[in-house]
Every structure is written in C-alpha cells, then in structure tokens.
Amino acid sequence: MTSAAHLENYSPASMVTEVLQILCDQKECAVECLYNSTVVEALLQPIHNLMRGTKAAPNCSETALIYIADVLARIASVEEGLTLLLYGENMNSSKEKSSTGAHIIAQFLKKLLDEDISIFSGSEMLPMVKGAFISTCCQIYGTCEGLQVLIPYSLHESLAKAWKKTSLLSDRIPTPVEDSDSVSSISQESQNIMAWEENLLDGLLNFAATPKGLLLLQRTDAINECVTFMFNRYAKKLQISRHKKFDCGVLVTQVASTAAGAVALQRSGFVNALITELWANLECGRDDVRVTHPRATPVDPIDQSCQKSFLALVNFLSYPAVYELVGNQDLPNKAEYSLREVPTCIIDIIDRLIILNSEAKIRSLFNYEQSHIFGLRLLSVICCSLDTLLLLEAQYQVSEILLRAQEESILETSEGHRDFIIDGLSVERNHVLVRMNLIGGPVERILPPRMLEKGDDPYPWPMFSSYPLPNCYLSEVTRNADLKQDSDLSKILLHFKMSDKQTEWIENCQRQFCKMMKAKPDMISGGALVELLENFVLHLSESPSECYFPSVEYTATDANVKNESLSLVQQLGIQMTVRYGKFLNLLKDGAEHDLTWVLKHCERFLKQQRALVKSSLLCLQGGCAGHDWFVSSLFMLMLGDRQKTLRFLQQFSRLLASAFLWLPRLHISVRLFSLF
Template structure:
C-alpha cells in the first residue's frame, strides 16, 4: 500500500473532514490561526479520543502495511545479535529498531508519498471551502432581497457547513462594521442582522478585536431592549462565549450582564406582588430579567471549577459585580408586611437558586472565600443584614403565614421556569424563597471564622445587635414553628422545610469544633433547646406546632453537643436552668428526668397524645452520650436510668413474646407494622443498655440489670454485620468488647460469641482446670471452636499429628506464639498457663530441637521465625522489670554478617546478656523511697 489511488484520496478527504468536525469546538475557540495549528499538533496529548478517530486508524493501518516487514526484519536482526551492539531492555530495543526503520528507504518513500497525497487532499478541501463560501454569499444576497425577515447574515468568514464554520475567522474590519450596525439608533432589522452575524463568529475573535469596547456597549444596550428577539440574540452570544472562552474573556461578559441588571433595577422600580396578585415569568420584561439572571447563576456555579487558574483580580471582579447587584435593597424592602415593596435582584436569584448553591460553592474554597468575606465586610455587609432581617421577619410573622408554609413548599418543590411550566408566583412564595435563600447563606457564612466575625449585626426593629447566639436561638425557634404535616403531605419530600434547613445548619455547626464553641456552647441556646422539655415537666403543653418533630430534633442537637468534651461539660456542670420544682440544676438533670418520665409514661400531658417510642429513644440517646463517660455516669447514677431502661425493655420484650401464632382465617392480633415498631423499640432499648458497658462502673450497673447476656448477643449480631455503633460514635465495638471481657460475668457472656483473653479473670474462666485434647490424629477439616482448641492446635504443638494438621505450620504456629506472648504479659495469666501446661519446658525443648545436624559435634541453632519468636517469649517470661532491668530480643533480623546477635535461650537460667545491671542512680532513688 505504498501508493494512493483516487479512491484512497477521496476516503482520506472524507476522514479528514470528519476529524476536523470532531475538533471544531477546540479550533473555533482558538484566538489565532497559529493557536489552531498548535491545537492540532498536540491533539494526541490533549484528546482522549484521539486514537478512536477513523482518520488516525486509517493512517496507523497505512504505516503498518508499509513498514511492517521492515520492523519485523530489524527486530529479528537485533534479537539474533546481528545488529549493532545495544544495551539490554525492551526500551533500548524499541529505540534501536525505530532508528533503523526511520533510516530505511521504505520509510522515506512512505513519507514522501503520504506528504504528496495529503497536500492534494488539503488543497481539495480548501477549494471546496471557497466554492461553499461563494455559494453562501450568493444565497445570502438572494435571501435578503426575497425575504428581509428571514435569516440575517453578513459576508463574514462563515458557512452553513459545520466544517467551514469551525474554521471561520472574522476580520477586524467586519467586526467594526457589526459594532456600527448594533448602535441603538440603527433600525431593528439592521441590529438583528448584526447580532446574527456575531453569533456565527468565534467569541475569541470578537472579544480580542479593537472595537470590543464599543461593541460591548452596544450589546449591553441591546440586552435591555424591549424587543425580546434582540435581547435573546445577545444572551445567545453571551452563552456561547461562556462555554468556549477563558476567564479573562468571560469576566467582561459577566460584568456586562451584572451591570445591565443593576442599572435596570436602579432606574426601573418593579413592584412586588401584594395580596392575591402574582408575578408572571412570561411577561416580556420579567422573562428577560429571569433569563439574564439564569445565565449569570449558571456561570456562578461553574466558574469555581477553573477561576483558581487565573489571576485573583478576575475572580474579584466577578464576585464584586455579583455582590453589588444582590446588595441592591430599597428601604421599602425592610418595611412591615402590607406596605408597598419593590422586586429586587435577590428575589429573582432566590427563585432560580433557592438553596444558594452559588454561595456555597464560592465559600467552599479558601481562594474565593477570602475575597467574598473581605468584600462582605468592607462594602456589602448590607447583603448579610438583609438576609438576617428576612429570617427575623419569618420568625416574627403571624401564625397564618407559617401555616401556609406546607402549601408553599409543595408548590415550589418541583417548580421550573420555562415554556409549558409554572409561571405565576405569589408574594408569599417570593418571601419564602428569599427566606430559604437567606437561611442557606447565613448557615454557610457562620461555618467560617471570618464569616462569624461579621457578627454582631445591627438590624431594624431590634434595640441590640444580633449576636451569633441570637441567630442560632432564632433558628431553633423557627424549627419549633414547623407546621403540622397533613395526611396528604406525609410522603412528600420537603427538602425546603424550615425545620430540615435549620437542622442542616445545626448539624454542620456541631460537626465543627470552632463553630460549636462560638455558636452552640452557650447557656441561652441550651435554655432554648430545653424550654419545651421544662414546660412538659411542669405539666403544661408547650406551644409547638408539631410536638413530636420538635422534641426529636431537640434531642438530636443535644446528643451532638454531648459528644464533645466541652459540650458534655456544659450539660453536666452549668447549673443555670430552672427545673420544674424551681431549683437551679444543670441540663443533664433536666434531660434525665424527662427521659425517666417518658420511659415510665408519667407525663400526664401526654395522656391525650400518642408520643411514639422514637421520641423516648432520642432522649435516651442523649443520656447515652453522657453515661458513656465516667463523669456523665457519676452525674446520672442517682436516677438509676439503667433500671428504667431495663424495665422498659422487659415490658416490650414480653409484649413481643405474647403475640399468638397466626391462625389462617383469623384476624391478626397485631398488625405487621406494629410488630416491626415493637421489635425496633426493643432493639433500641437493648442497644442503649449495652452502652453502659463503655465504662467499668457502667458495666457493673449493666450486670446488675441481669440483661448482660442479651446485650452481648445483640452486640455480636451487629458486629458480624459490621454495623456502626451509632451515628455519633466513631469507634467500633472493639473498645466495648474489651471492657466487657475484663469481668468474669462479661467473659462468660462473650464466650458464646467472641473469644478474648485480655485479663487473668477471662483466662481463668476459659482455661482454668482444663486439659488439652492432645489427640492422636487431627482431621484436616477440623476447625478450632474454642480457646482451648486454639491453645491445643496453634500454641502448644507437642506432637507430629498437630504439625501435620496445619496447612502452613510456620505461619500458624507463629500466630499462636504471638498470642501466647500477649497472654504472658500478665503475670497471673502466665502462672496459670505454666502450672497447667508447663509452657517453659515446651518452649525450651522447641529451641533445642531446632538445630542443624552436622557429621560430628553439636549442631548450631537454626535462626527462623519460630526460634526468634520462642526466644522472645522465653526472655519475656524469664525476666521481670523495665528497659533498665532487662533486654528483650528483637523479633526482626538485622543487616550484616550477624543478622541475629542475641543469644538463643535453650536452658535456664537465662544468659546474663539479657539481665542488665541497675544504674547506681536508680538504686539510690529506690533506697530513698524505701526509707
């Protein structure tokens, strides 16, 4: 295939055209022809689909057919050694074969043929381009005469062909003509024609031309033109620029849109809907503003992915233009309900981006967050003031407004703006989306140190500035005002619910130590959280729209506070709360008293209400975060909470046991859903009982309840499923298992589930007075099922039958010796094992047997993993003291001629090498202590 036929040239031309179409976006975005050439030259490095293009596959096949024989011949020559001397290695061989191939005559012939053919193909493409251009210009002239309202075009360098468009480069003179045609004094048809031509041109050429300043001014004028077709064409050009231009270009476009909107809102007051009136998104002026704001918002959310690669001044310009626009706020906007207000930019962006995703993304990275916070502090603090004022307004609003929240949430949950979609929005909906947007902005702001420094903030109708604590108290009160869910809405996902939004903020603050210290660990906040609880303890019903929801969220927040040392101290020791009896007590006492009443069902105000077990479980969980620690258990111990939980567990357990066996045809005694609820409540109580085992004293209390066996069984079932202990504990069950295993009742309960030997009590319970099986034969499939079996099969290997029963004797026995080393760290455990199984003699015999067999004389000790491990155990059990009194041999070998310099122990007493002389200074100090 050294020569190309006419069919090959036609195929190459088609494949090359397809390749250029595939990369047209890259080429059209290039600022110059030279840049476009560089893009094509480095296409293999930048395009992951390079080797999938048909043109590339065709060239690869051509090269293989032309040079395949040459490459194979050269490779054979080198592998036989017939070629020049080369180094070893595949890379060296490849380089050598490549060099010889490129020096061959066939390679030169192939390259010459390929160059000539490609020149013909490219020349043919250029001629085709010129023909298409002439046809296009002729069609444009005819079209202008026949139908002036049809597509308006200019004789700039573009074509209907996507291939030709991708190679279109507009001249500066043509751009100057377009700028003149876009002048507001020109007729509508002329301006529309210029905009159509501008949309065909590459944005990089437009933005780099000398007439860009005037062109930008005229584009801004067209953007505000009442004619929707003109403004839509400008937005179309701006959108194309955003998607294909670098930040130094798109920032100018973004600034144009922002300043255009700012000027519109400054000089054209838009009335805010009142009463039953609504704003119509299809109204021409409103549709134009929403489209511009949508384009801005989409750019705001995408720009964070690449602005760090550009100078900070570009980012700062974008941020400042945004904040300047959103900070526009008339005096009427802060007035009381009922007075005339103006529609502002913040209302539109709240409608388009309800949860302030743009602000969250800008605050995520330190690079942009620093600029945002600096500008908010110095120039645009009014934006935060207005957001705070909106949250206060929602909190102070009348009950009728809050009762309509569910209806508003339902209407906004899936709202979209556009054709054939919802277009009317009432004043209450606008106020609500502004509140949600403000809440999300404030929640993100207080996450960061410099954001919290903006507080306290002075707002209208409040004598004192609003502090961080005041803000969180307001948010908690908003959470308490959660409207009663209706039956229809129970399955509706209300991600816009004020309660859920507030809880997101509170959880975020709890998870960040600095935020929690400054915002949550305050007495006023704890008082607000516990206000409904104290009211219930007094026998009164608090004024809450949803008692169950409020109590559950309160308990969730208190539990998160109690997980930290400082938060726990605040709950346990700050006695600033007034109890139902009128005495000053800490929050912990209020919580445990309320929990006791819930478990005993002694709250009379609940007699008419059905409070689900979830509420009781939530408050038990708060107590659990306290009694998981020694300090918390000491404070809660007088209340005998473990007995209350155990009593409730037994009651629930008996209920589930009394459920009769279902009989076909008979009505069920208890619904399946109710059965599941009872089972879940029983499991929850058992789980909380189990967590008393987190401390030694708590383990004693758990043992006194008589439920330790059930708790351990439950723990093992969760452990085998690899379930987390709870949403607040970051450790697994290992700590708790270790705690349980330190007592005789605990290890007895663990024996059926897990096997731990962490204390002499556990060793005695499992191995005391128990002889080893020492069978004559062991089945290969016989597994160890107890601690005694483990000792027999892996540790005390005293017969060939035990050795042959292990698939890998050395590894298995090493594991057993490591376990024995841990056991022998406790003197009581070692003495028990030594008295029953004579461990020392067994280990010494193993060392004596592990020698070479020379023709004459005594053999030398073999240094392997088992002899090293046995040596370590023998020294450990044969000496006592610390690092100044004995020298323990290492378990690892050393580099050099003597890899194991420590003497091998095969008899007692131990070599003196391992026993250190006590320094005189230590002896003197010891003598002084004895005197």
C-alpha cells in the first residue's frame, strides 16, 4: 500500500506547487511566466471565495492555502513580484487600489488573526495556514513601500493581540505528571503552542526591518520579547528571520537605533554575549589555533579574529544606544581588576579598553597594547557621532585622559629636549585626538595616518599633549563672502516681491533654485542663501495651508531665560560650534554668549510645548538628549545674528519640515502625541 507521504509527493497540488517554486527561483522565468495579473488572480481566487463565505469555496483545503501562501511569498520576495502585488500590473490604472494582491492577502491574514472568519474552525492545520500567510506578509511589510501599503490593516496590532493570547495559553498548560496517560498529549499541545508563539514573534520581529515598522513594533509593547526571541535564535546559530534572510547585524543596527530597542537588546543578553565573545577573542585567543606567524602589529588593521566583534559593536553603538546604556553612569575605576574579570556591558568596555587611566587597568590586560588600540579604534568610530563624542567628553573627559597619556609618552633627553615615544599607542592616540578636536569635512582638517613610514623619520607628524592642535592639522579654508550675486538668484528673490495672488510661486522658486544649484552650485553666497531661506519660510509660515503646527505665543524675555540651565553636553557643543565657526570665518568673538542665548530661548520655547511623560527610558526624562546641531548650524549660517536666528526658528517651527530637520522640535511634544 502506498504511504501517505508518497501520495503527497504525487498529488497534483504538490507537483504544481513544486513547479511554481522552481519558476519563482529562476528570476528571468518568473518575470516572463508568473509576474502577471492572470497568475496572481488565479492564486488569490480561493482567498476571495473564502472571504465571501465558506460555501463559495467548497474544495479549498488548508494544504492548498499553505501552497498558495508559499508561492505568493516567493513572488513577494523579488522586487518585480512585490511591485505587482502592491500596485497591480498597471500601476497607473484607475482600478481600485484595495483590490491588488497585497491588500487581499493582508485582509485575509487580518481576518485569520482576529478570528473573524469561520473557515477550518478547530482544524489542527489552521495555525500552519496563518503562519504561511504571516510569512507572505513579512515579505511585503519588510520593505518601506510594502509597509506603507499595509499600514491601514494594523497587522502589528493583530499579531501582538494573537501573541498575547497564545502566551497566556502557554502559561496555563499544566505540568505533565510522570506515568500519566496525558503526558504525551500535553507535551504535543505545548510544542504546538510554542511553535505558534514563535511564529507570531517572528512575524512581529520582521517589522523591525524598516524604521517605521520598528516604531509600530515598539507600540505593541512586544519589543522585549521579540528581541529575546531574536537573540535565542542567534545564540543557537539559527537564521534570525525565518521568512527573509536578514543578517543579524541588520536587525541589531535597526533595533539599536532607538532607545527602547537598545534596552531590549541589553535585557535579552545580546550585549553581554557580544562583549563576552569579543573579550574571548581579544584577550584570551583560541588555544586550538596554531600560531604560524606573529600577531599583527598594533598599527596594522584590527586582528581578523576581532573584526566581527568590532563591526557588531559599531552597528550597535548608535547615539540613542550609547546614551541609554551609558548616560549618567560613572566608570567603575576599581582599585584592582582580576585577570578573570570579564566585561559584561558597554560601561565595562569603555572602562577596560578605552579609558585606561590607572595601572590596575593596564595590568589586568593580557594583551595591553592590542586591546587598548582596539578600544581607541572603537572610540574613533563611535565619535563620528558628535553627540556621542560630547557625551563621552562630558562624563569621562576622554580628551583630557588621552592627552595625559601622551604626556606620559614623552622622553626627557640629556640635552633637555622632550621627544615623544613613537609606538602603536601614541600614534593611535594622536589620530584620535585630532579627529575628536577638529570637526568638518576632508578639506577642512588633515587627519594623521596610523601607519609608520619607512626611513629615518617614521612618523613626521607632530604629536602634542595639550591643546590647541599644531597648525599642520588645519586646512587653509577661506570664505569668500563677496561673491557676486547671480542673476538667477535675483530671479528667485524677485518671486518674494510679487503679489501673493500668484498661487504657483512656491513651485516656481523651488524649480528655479534646483536649476541653479545644478548649473552653478558655487555661485550662492551665504548672505544670499540666508535671505532666500528667510523669505521662503516667512511666506510659508503666513500661509495657513502650509502650516502643519499651530502658532505658539512666546513672550519670554531675556530676564526669563537668564536662569535657564544648559547641560554640559550643550555647553561643550557650543564651544565646538564656535570653534568651527571661527575657523570658517563665520563667527566672531562673543559668539559663544550669543549662541547660548539662542539655545536658552529655544529650550524655553520648546519646553512649553512638551507633554508630561513617565518613562523608564533615560532619553524621555527631561530635555532632548544631545546638542541642538540644527540651531547651531543655523546660527553659523546667520553669521552669529542671534535675533535673526531666533525669529527664523519661531517661524520655521510651524512648518512640517521642522519635525524632520529640527530634532528637539518634537521631543516628547504634545504635537507628537496628537499624531497617534
């Protein structure tokens, strides 16, 4: 007698599905044969029938639906197929958008998850059907375009609701009693529920593939469980996402870009595991690896065994993650460290690898030079975020510690000369100090190399143990403020003097400006650009249709803001901005006081629009974390004119663009909460 497995192999449904799968895997064949409305409509027809009622689909089985979902998922995994499902074969067609494949699939899955459809009630295969269509939708909402189309269906809420219900069921399963007949049935039931729960978590986790999806995931309050699920699969060396080959680093980077995600990663044990693996490679090494050549010298690139850990840390350490896990925390700075003491968190990495300000820390490292250079390389990368740089400076005075270490590298000669000892650490510290002190593009600063040169003078770059930097690291930047105003720019400015009855003036100005920027990008002087911005924002702020946010009355005087305090991070940001502005000949003496005045007024202006929020997240306790770089940049653009800067910001705050360009604008703002 032929077994059920053999019957399945020779069933028409499985054979057709296998052929379709083969075609899907061959992109050129799929484009020619499958990516058309006829095939998609044929695949979706049973779903149409089921949503109309069970009588309309008498021959549609659970197995058939699973096969259909699998083929649709393969179609959605390719750009051409996804476009077909999202918009149909004719994107410009007047056909109702809700009838395209993606909408039908989302509607069907939502009905399945919400148990709003009576098909296959009580069937053991129903969770498999749901899981198959979750897989299909994951391929769709795992992209920005697909998520935008599926947002109206709130699949994240349906998935979260189903997960919470399943989680409660798993908690209620009784503990099996030995020698009981019910042991096997309970065990099977438990496995089925756990498998379904993991399927739902996997579906939720796939929302983290896009920034907006990550926001939706956070709003379900299931992010901690999703990240724990991700870490468990990572620890078992399983594919992170079942439905799409996401690299772990991609999802970690995405999740760690928010404070809530960073905290979830730490709670899951991911950070601990990452640092433990790093320490094992960096300090312990592998005993089973035969050493055929000496270890790389410290000025060479990071040892290959540590590269994976280095990249993982860099992906994780976004500013929101650093602020949430490091903010307001002191370094351990212990009197003694055991050689067996392994770091477990980001603070420990900073304490043991970056800020080595004591003999106890140095003695605790087996490979002091290599490990410290690793820490300095990590510092060099994460400080590319100026907010991270300011935070580390404010809390730990990193520059001061590195300068002190450079001072200790000076060798007093018999002739009374003071020469720096040139080694891997002093070269790396020199590079990091220049990078941290000078901001700007490649034509505005000169970074010393990390490599030594051959010859009598292996490192011709001057080292230093105090600020200011030697002039050789400063590029000669001259600002020509007397550029002749181009006639095309005059045409743009002329639009602002025309009658307000002209309804197309915004489009005309934008078109003319873009045309000029493409043809003559160097012809716009700073003063002309300021005039253009002021007039443009003024006109927009006076048009009710262009104002996304309501006008806010601001009557605070200088006396009112006198007692406003700025954080140490803000104060360091002011110093950095003014130093950079003076280097570009944009700011003059007294600019530091004026920028402080502007930032205090901005803080007062934004504070009156903030909501009261209770949260365990550090970033939601008080003002916006980090320096206000938008205001600082605008202040430099306005050549340090504080009145003009503040007036522009008050007008600009009414426009929707302010929510995207001016980050503190919507920090715990009542306007932000009104959007949800």
